Amino acid sequence: MHKKVLSIVVALMATLIFALEPGETELEHNGWFRYTNQSSGLKLLDPSISRFSLERGYLRFSHQWTAKFFTKMTVDIFSSDKYPDGATVRLKEAFADLTLPLPDFNLTAGLQKHYFGLIYSWDYTHPEKSLADDQGVCASADYGVTVNGFLPNGLGELQLGIYNGEGYKYAGKYVNLSPELLANLRLTPFAGLALGASVFTNASDYSPYKNDKKGRTGTGTNIVFMNADTTNKNRLAIAPMVKIAFGPFSLTGEYIGYNYTRWFSYYKINFDSVGQIIDSTLTEKTKKYAFSGIDLVPTLVLLKRRVEVFGRFSTWERKEQHDDSMVVNKDKSFIRYGAGFNYHFARREKGKPGLEFQFAWTRTQFKNTEIKPNDSFLAQVRFEWNTIITKQQ
Amino acid sequence: MKKILSLITLVAMSTMLIAKEVVVKGSDTMLNLTQRLAEAFAAVQPDVLVSVSGGGSGVGINAIINREVDIANASRKIKSKEISSARANGVQPTEIVIALDGLAVIVNANNRVEKLTIDQIGAIYRGEITNWSQLGGANKKIVLYGRQPNSGTFVFFREMVVKGEYASHMIQMNGNSQIVEGVKADEGGIGYVGLGYIHDVNGVKPLSVAQKAEGPFISPGDVASVKRGDYPLTRPLYQYTNGKPKGAIRNFIQFELSSAGQKIVEEAGFVPVTENYIERNRTVLE
Numbered sequence: 001m002h003k004k005v006l007s008i009v010v011a012l013m014a015t016l017i018f019a020l021e022p023g024e025t026e027l028e029h030n031g032w033f034r035y036t037n038q039s040s041g042l043k044l045l046d047p048s049i050s051r052f053s054l055e056r057g058y059l060r061f062s063h064q065w066t067a068k069f070f071t072k073m074t075v076d077i078f079s080s081d082k083y084p085d086g087a088t089v090r091l092k093e094a095f096a097d098l099t100l101p102l103p104d105f106n107l108t109a110g111l112q113k114h115y116f117g118l119i120y121s122w123d124y125t126h127p128e129k130s131l132a133d134d135q136g137v138c139a140s141a142d143y144g145v146t147v148n149g150f151l152p153n154g155l156g157e158l159q160l161g162i163y164n165g166e167g168y169k170y171a172g173k174y175v176n177l178s179p180e181l182l183a184n185l186r187l188t189p190f191a192g193l194a195l196g197a198s199v200f201t202n203a204s205d206y207s208p209y210k211n212d213k214k215g216r217t218g219t220g221t222n223i224v225f226m227n228a229d230t231t232n233k234n235r236l237a238i239a240p241m242v243k244i245a246f247g248p249f250s251l252t253g254e255y256i257g258y259n260y261t262r263w264f265s266y267y268k269i270n271f272d273s274v275g276q277i278i279d280s281t282l283t284e285k286t287k288k289y290a291f292s293g294i295d296l297v298p299t300l301v302l303l304k305r306r307v308e309v310f311g312r313f314s315t316w317e318r319k320e321q322h323d324d325s326m327v328v329n330k331d332k333s334f335i336r337y338g339a340g341f342n343y344h345f346a347r348r349e350k351g352k353p354g355l356e357f358q359f360a361w362t363r364t365q366f367k368n369t370e371i372k373p374n375d376s377f378l379a380q381v382r383f384e385w386n387t388i389i390t391k392q393q
Numbered sequence: 394m395k396k397i398l399s400l401i402t403l404v405a406m407s408t409m410l411i412a413k414e415v416v417v418k419g420s421d422t423m424l425n426l427t428q429r430l431a432e433a434f435a436a437v438q439p440d441v442l443v444s445v446s447g448g449g450s451g452v453g454i455n456a457i458i459n460r461e462v463d464i465a466n467a468s469r470k471i472k473s474k475e476i477s478s479a480r481a482n483g484v485q486p487t488e489i490v491i492a493l494d495g496l497a498v499i500v501n502a503n504n505r506v507e508k509l510t511i512d513q514i515g516a517i518y519r520g521e522i523t524n525w526s527q528l529g530g531a532n533k534k535i536v537l538y539g540r541q542p543n544s545g546t547f548v549f550f551r552e553m554v555v556k557g558e559y560a561s562h563m564i565q566m567n568g569n570s571q572i573v574e575g576v577k578a579d580e581g582g583i584g585y586v587g588l589g590y591i592h593d594v595n596g597v598k599p600l601s602v603a604q605k606a607e608g609p610f611i612s613p614g615d616v617a618s619v620k621r622g623d624y625p626l627t628r629p630l631y632q633y634t635n636g637k638p639k640g641a642i643r644n645f646i647q648f649e650l651s652s653a654g655q656k657i658v659e660e661a662g663f664v665p666v667t668e669n670y671i672e673r674n675r676t677v678l679e
Binding site: 024064066067068103104150151152153154155156157188189190191192193194243245246247250301304305349350351 | 476484
């Protein structure tokens, strides 16, 4: 595995060397070394998860070709138990960005930010994912084309996009004739207030099929063959957001509403009395799902931005169709709360994290009270740097 | 124990002596000027320490967005994107113009060329005119010196003069002084720098510049023309604060805009603010 990773990095570096002119090239690395301890009912010494990992190992290559044309590629080299060498590499961003004649607006094509709710501006002050990301509403990046930019006089930002709608992990395997359409507006009418809303719709998402049972199930004369074409259709998600900032205090929040209809099919094998297959019948079914949740993150910045103290409160409710009614799945609906802090040993020039220690505790309490609350402790060293390579100085 | 107590008292007293600090960061063009203003201000209000650093306009503006500084120096106007980020952070960027700058186009002192139009300079920096002989000069290849993209001067010059892309062979320098040194040592060189950087400098000369071929060609040294806005490459130099400046920050800015402050502006090779900017500043400060 490491040879594969190395060869990709070397290839990327080689591309860089031949791409220096005429503007700047930026090389960036984000490394997140994390310890996670997860247990039911605060059993730190008897955890279900206790591990060190490199949660993120982004390598970013950005190149400003001209004032109007910019390209970027990000690969993530991170720890993964799925591979024998304990690490893998994945493509996280790869896009070309063209400045439009409209002031402050760009056309971006490729694997890029998914401008939904808080997910695209989530800066990991809280080291865990945004709610939409965490609950699989959408991924933080997706393949698509967007028009994105800023309104005059600092009034806010606007993005319109068309995406695969399946996230960065899926591309090209399936025919996708119902791409995702997305709109996002965020307004900053005055200092201390940002409010906005996002919506995406009309995308089929093939990604959940991996989580479904497929292939042969059952025994004897009761055998069912699941069809792999399980698809979530008629997806619709909305996410209004707000950020209030006053001095060192800020409160960021969003509401997420998400629903879809899951379409799936299976073959029921019909046997005769001696166990010989007579025929099979294809059955198609649909089932509606509806999700909703809120996420609130209050943050206090102290000691000249060296320290951030944060809290978090989230709710998530999952409803599933049973006959004609929607029923709450209490096993997968929860309230989550927690707190933590960040200590910045060093920041980069534009205020971004440089060397930072993060700690967060999170408790998840399921609506099914028979399930014990889940406690997660996370300690992370975040080390990030960038360098700008100019033609000559 | 007594020693420790007296040490603590000493530290406390020294802290009280410099009770307030005003942190200024940003434009390299404005660095020397703001440092001189800060030094003069120290004589007026010794209990305030004004610390000034450079890094470029973009760096300064980012610092005010992140509440890291009290004043951002910028040789370009703040962008819409930056205002939006600032507001989301609870910061209201407030703009003050402390001086005007005529951007000087300089060549080596031995270069025969004395004047150029904006179109000619643009063509030079786009890489369309490549030899001084095409402009009445010696048969010598033109070597372009310019700033880096994080510089407000880079952006201003691109928008006002280049009106397209800089030629790929332009040599990007860290600051104004480096451009002056580069052109001084290069007979084929051409560069653009803030007025303050050609003050009393030998080895380079500023070109007279005109909007049109028929003129008038104006030298950036002609302060009256720069002040009237007749010189084609005149630009305001900005400072940004979070909301209306108050206390020591306000005192420092008011000193910059006072006749004593504006005299330093002039001595540093820049141009004092004109009536329309004085009026705008008054609205902000009141």
